[in-house]
Amino acid sequence: MSPQLAWLADHLHHSDRYAEWIHSQFSYEYAQQPLADWQREFAAGQSNGDWPCLVALDDEQLIGGAALARADLALRPELGPWLACVFVSPDARGQGLAERLIEGVCQEAKDRGWPRLYLHTQTQRDYYAKRGWQVLENFQAWGNEQWLMVRDL
Incomplete structure (x- = not known):
């Protein structure tokens, strides 16, 4: 049985664990935030609209997620909404789960009437480019080169 996608708001007992994964995976972004x-x-x-997160559950076990963020890049506050916090646990990778989560977030944004989504990435530019995202610019942040990308919905 393939993992089920659901909104984290309906499974809040997983919220702290997912936040911990993101804090660890993107530690360069969270260095100043305990x-x-x-x-x-x-x-x-999950309820105020800042970080609604679509999660993947395998028999109620959290294995991944992706968020539809109101704001995700302090350098560009005029842009949004954002695809953010994309993460799949290492033992669940290689099954197309990230792509399902990303498409689910894109569909939700489209359903809400938003014409485009943005993201920023340090290492996954090619992954997103193969899936219809276009580079807007590259920039320096957190001590490394980053890529700002957009996808029309």
Whole structure:
């Protein structure tokens, strides 16, 4: 049976764990924010519209997710909404799960009437480019080159 996709707001008991994965995976972005603070912000974001997250559950076990963020890049506050917090646990990779999650977030954004989504990535530019995302610009942040990308919905 393939993993089920659901909104984290309906499975909030997984929120702290997912926030922990993101805090660890993208530690360069969260260097100034203690984990507990991020966990509180992320959990609140499931109901206030800041970080609604689509998660993948395999028999109620959390194995991945992706968020539809209101804002995700302080350098570009005029842009949004964003695809953010994309993560699949290592033992669940290679099954197209990230792509399902990304498409689910894109569909939700489209259903809400948004014409495009943005993302920024440090290492996955080619992955997203193969899936219809276009590079808007590259920039320096968190001590590395980053890519700002957009996808029309």
